[in-house]
Amino acid sequence: MHASSSSLPSSLSPNGTKRTGGTRLFVAATCLLAGGCISVDVTRESRTSSSPSTREQPKAATPAAPSAEARLVELGIKLPEANKPSATLTPIVIVGNFAFVSGHTSRAADGKSITGRVGEELTVAQGKDAARQVGLSVLATLKNELGSLDRVKRVVKVLGMVNCPAGFKEQPQVINGFSELLIDVFGKERGLGARSAVGMSSLPGNVAVEIEGVFEIER
């Protein structure tokens, strides 16, 4: 097993959860048998559970929580058209304060699938771009369902799946394309979540990347 844990705080054991001064550190480790590609990602959550959001305040107005919608404009990001539901799946399901987002596949700005195995037909940089495109697609789905990205309180958990050959080891670098976009849009506190980045033996239509996620939302 190859566990990439460069971002692991030194005080944290790689297989546990620890409290440090009121800050909870979550470790998400997924061992999916997929071409022997396994990775471990770590994140930090510092949300206090005793501070319910007040509707009177403009959402996301504090420096720690910039408006995601304003960030989109600032970054000049144009979202693609949101995925449509089909007979057997819907792009997003809301349960209470959680939004469960279906696996979104890599598509270019023109709507065409970005295909190929990363580490074979595609470079890591191209794979990373593909992961960023998935992020734009996921944002489009969230915005379409919620009306505004400012209703997203935080990224909870992401499963990033890379179409790659058995010996490929750089899934985390590829999925960073998705994670960096979400940090750009939501800020580090809200945009960085628990994550697993793994290799898949094949993906639908031979797409390069597929990513699903769970988000906490304002009801």
Added chain:
Amino acid sequence: MSGPDSQSEPHQQFVNMSAESRLKELNLQLPPAPKPVAVYKPVVVVGNTCYVSGHGPLKPDKTMMTGVVGKDVDLAGGQAAARQCGLAILATVRNELGSLDRVKRLVKTLGMVNTAADFYDHPKVINGFSELMRDVFGEDAGVGARSAVGMGPLPGNISVEVECIFELNG
């Protein structure tokens, strides 16, 4: 129903029926609720959310449907395996919760298909599972978020493994 593309979907007739009634109406035979084969629980309930472990295509005779989809098993065989995973999950959920009528909706599915590297029809395979859920729980409650992906290999060379999340009635 015979496959993912059938037009006369039974779910349309059973809109107002409970999941248990639909199960009976559709004459579905559930396999025995599978016992965990390693260190995990088949189901964990947290509040109103029910997390179901990955289930393989367990048949009523307690054997699994095996083989690589696109190589040893064709698309229809893969769909049948995905459907069988669904029946095993229904058996588990009923066993754990007492009745399928406690399920409010299907939230999310991760469908894992044991495939060759050049197989690209994962969504069609996992439709075997999704259509079963839609038939049992209805067009709205039975259709959730989903990812359908290729895995190689899967435990015991099973053709499909599915894990999912249900929301339960409060």
